[in-house]
Every structure is written in structure tokens, then in C-alpha cells.
Amino acid sequence: MRLSYGSARFLGLIKSGPILNMKTIYTLFGEKCTFDCAYCAQARTSRTSEGMLSRVVWPKFEMGDVVKAIERSSEVKRICLQIVSSKGVKDEAFYFLRSVRNLKIPISASVRILSEKEGFEWFEQGVERLGIATDVVDEKLYELYRGGELKKHVSLLKKMAEKFPSRITTHVIVGMGESEKQMVEFIQKMHDIGVTVGLFAFTPIKGTKLENHPKPSIHSYRRIQIARYLIEENLANVKDFKFSEVGEITDSGFDMKNIPDRAFMTSGCPDCTRPYYNEEPGKESYNFFDSIKRTSFVVGDRKV
Ligand code: SF4
Numbered sequence: 001m002r003l004s005y006g007s008a009r010f011l012g013l014i015k016s017g018p019i020l021n022m023k024t025i026y027t028l029f030g031e032k033c034t035f036d037c038a039y040c041a042q043a044r045t046s047r048t049s050e051g052m053l054s055r056v057v058w059p060k061f062e063m064g065d066v067v068k069a070i071e072r073s074s075e076v077k078r079i080c081l082q083i084v085s086s087k088g089v090k091d092e093a094f095y096f097l098r099s100v101r102n103l104k105i106p107i108s109a110s111v112r113i114l115s116e117k118e119g120f121e122w123f124e125q126g127v128e129r130l131g132i133a134t135d136v137v138d139e140k141l142y143e144l145y146r147g148g149e150l151k152k153h154v155s156l157l158k159k160m161a162e163k164f165p166s167r168i169t170t171h172v173i174v175g176m177g178e179s180e181k182q183m184v185e186f187i188q189k190m191h192d193i194g195v196t197v198g199l200f201a202f203t204p205i206k207g208t209k210l211e212n213h214p215k216p217s218i219h220s221y222r223r224i225q226i227a228r229y230l231i232e233e234n235l236a237n238v239k240d241f242k243f244s245e246v247g248e249i250t251d252s253g254f255d256m257k258n259i260p261d262r263a264f265m266t267s268g269c270p271d272c273t274r275p276y277y278n279e280e281p282g283k284e285s286y287n288f289f290d291s292i293k294r295t296s297f298v299v300g301d302r303k304v
Contacts, residue, residue, distance in 0.1 A: 001096060002028040002051060002058035003066060006275050011069035011076075013061055021290045023077040023271040024108075025070060028058045029093040030084030035112060037135070038145040038209035039173065039202065042084045048207035053082060054277050055203055063092075067099045077271040081109040081127075090121075097125045108169065108269045119160050123167075129269050130164070131198070132157055133171040137186040138178045145176060145210070154189070161194045168195045169269050174224050174286075175202030175216030179247025184227045188238035191231050198268025199228055201278040201286035221286050222264065222297040222304070223249040229263035230254055242300075250300035259304070261292040 003026065008014040010022035031050070033042045041048040051058045070076055079100060081093055097107065110131035113119045122130055134153060136142040142150040161168045170190055174183060187197050201221055204211050230236035230252055240253030266273050266287040273289035284295060296303045 001063050001066060001092065002060050004028070005057045005059060008059055008061065011066070011073060013065060013069055014059070020275045021273055022275070023075070023273055024080050024269070025076050025078070026056075026080050026082060026274070027066070027096070028053060028082045028084065029096070030086035030089035032086055033084045033112075035085055035147060037147070039135075039176070039205070039213070041205045041208060043208060046205075046208050048205055052205070053084075054200075054205065055280070056277055063096055063099065067096075070100060070105070071103060076105055078269060079105055079107045080131075080269070080272065081107065081111075083109060083111040085112050094125050097127065101126045106270075108272070110169075110171070113156070113160075116156065116159050116163070119156075119164075123164060129167050129169055130160065131169040131171060131269065132160065134186070135171060135173045135200075136176050136178070137172055137182055138176075141177050157190070157195055158193050165194050166196075169198055170195050171198045171200055171268065173200045173202050174221050175214070179243075180220060180224055180227075180249045181241075181243045181247035183224050184231070184238050184241055184249065187224075187228050187231050196232070196268065197228055198266075198272065199225060199287065203278045216286075218284055218286070218295075219297040220248070222294070223299055225264050225267075226252055226254075226256070226259055226299070226304075228267060229259065232267075252299070256299060256302065256304045261288075264288050264292055264294060 006020045006022050007025045009017050009019055033044055036044040041052040106128040108129040108131055109122050109127045136145050139150045190197050201216055204213050236252055236254050241249055242251040244250050266289050275289045279285040
């Protein structure tokens with residue numbers, strides 16, 4: 001099995017390098033996905049070097065050593081399993097789940113499931129939350145970059161959220177080509193059916209089909225972070241937002257001075273920090289995982 005570099009360092013399985021705020025330990029199971037998402041390092045046709053997911057390097061470890069290290073640490077608040085759809089992956093991941101179940105640490109699994117039955121299997125194995133990524137929220141772009149039908153996917157999310165209330169997370173990637181309006185509408189739709197949204201910023205990875213696609217502007221990302229925060233906290237509804245002709249958020253109907261810092265922190269399951277998943281050290285972070293060091297950004301004609 002693999003661990004994110006930051007998680008391995010936090011658990012003391014790697015001895016050098018800075019220790020980051022890792023409330024969640026990130027594990028990776030499987031390799032070379034059967035799916036072929038245009039932006040993913042693990043996609044079937046990706047030419048990215050082994051053991052990468054987004055910007056993060058995931059070194060290999062013996063499962064027994066990982067379990068013991070988690071057991072020794074008193075600071076782990078969540079364990080996240082990133083599942084690459086590939087042969088034998090469930091057997092290995094389920095074995096790991098059985099090994100950590102008695103530690104009583106909440107577990108999230110991020111899996112591309114295609115049916116409710118598949119989703120149930122993960123809950124039966126003791127996961128607390130299931131992450132079912134959407135990534136792309138425009139129907140045509142979904143088909144193009146991810147494959148499959150967005151409508152079917154949303155209907156599956158809805159069914160899962162009905163069966164497992166407050167236990168489903170989805171991920172969306174900002175910067176794939178949708179307008180901000182489309183993103184906000186999707187976030188509202190998910191909120192209405194009880195699905196938590198984790199925001200990611202598109203990160204071009206060398207060797208993937210979208211290696212030359214640009215990253216989103218920090219201004220656009222911040223506006224979507226605010227929208228997600230307001231909707232999630234029931235402080236605003238998509239109907240309260242105003243958009244420009246090209247679908248850019250110009251007003252949220254909320255006093256921007258009252259937006260707290262946590263709107264800009266990593267979002268998704270509780271205690272998820274994902275340090276440097278989308279960020280480059282030295283550049284302004286899209287998602288902050290400890291303290292906020294942001295510059296101002298623009299909403300409509302105002303600087304925030
Ligand atoms: S939001 Fe974080 S903890 Fe939850 S599934 Fe996604 S990466 Fe894992």
C-alpha cells in the first residue's frame with residue numbers, strides 16, 4: 001500500500017522533511033486505473049511516473065508498519081483511502097479496513113463506484129464516509145474528460161445520500177471549463193440532497209491528457225470557496241447570488257467582510273487537510289490547511 005509523503009512523514013515512517021498538519025492520514029490503494037480521466041495521474045493512458053496522484057508522491061509501505069504507526073499516534077483524526085479502480089484493489093483495501101477498524105478512527109474512502117451495491121460494500125467494511133468524486137459538473141465536459149453520464153452519476157449520489165445521510169462527500173475540480181454559475185448550482189444541488197462538497201483546484205500533471213490545461217485563477221477559486229461556504233452553512237442559496245453574463249459571481253448577497261477564514265480552508269470530510277495536493281510551495285495556496293496567508297481577490301467590482 002502507499003501513503004502520501006506528508007502522511008508517512010507525520011507517522012514517522014519517513015525520517016526527514018517538514019512535519020505538516022496531517023489530521024487525516026492519506027492512503028492509496030491500486031495502480032493504473034481502469035478508467036481514463038483526462039486529468040488524472042493514475043488514468044489508464046497517463047504517462048505519469050508511478051506512485052503519483054495529483055501533485056503528491058505516494059511511497060510504498062508494508063501494511064503492518066502503517067497500521068502500527070497509526071496505532072502509535074494519538075493525533076490521527078481520520079484515515080482516508082484513495083482507491084484507484086484496478087484489479088485486486090478491493091481485497092487489499094478491505095484487508096486494511098479490517099486491520100484498522102478496532103482503532104475507532106473515522107475512515108473515509110474515495111472510490112469511483114458505479115452502483116449502490118458497490119457503495120454498500122464499502123459501508124459494510126466500516127467506512128464512516130464515502131467520497132464519490134464528480135470532478136466535472138458540466139454534462140458535455142464530464143463525458144469528455146471523465147467518461148460516462150453526469151445525470152446517472154448525480155442520481156447515484158442522490159440514492160446513496162438517501163441511504164446514508166450525512167455520510168457522502170463528493171469532490172469537484174475548479175478550472176475544468178465550467179462557469180462559476182455552473183459550479184455554484186452544482187454545490188447547491190449537492191447541499192440540497194445532503195452531500196458535502198470538497199473543492200479541488202485543477203492541477204496540470206505532466207503525462208496526462210490535460211497536461212497543458214491552465215490552472216484556475218485564484219480570484220475565481222476564492223469566489224467559489226465563498227459560495228461553497230455560504231451554501232454549506234445555510235447562509236445563502238444559489239438564488240441569492242448574482243452572476244455576470246459569462247457566469248462569474250459578482251455578488252453573493254452576503255457581506256463579504258463577514259466571511260471567516262475557514263471558508264478558504266480545505267473542504268470535504270471533517271478534518272481533511274490534503275496539504276500541497278493542489279498547491280506549489282511558495283505560491284498562494286488554493287486550499288489552506290493550517291494558517292491563512294491569502295492576498296485580496298475580486299468579487300464583482302469589490303476587493304475582498
Ligand atoms: S474530502 Fe478528504 S478525507 Fe474526504 S474522501 Fe476526499 S480526500 Fe478523503
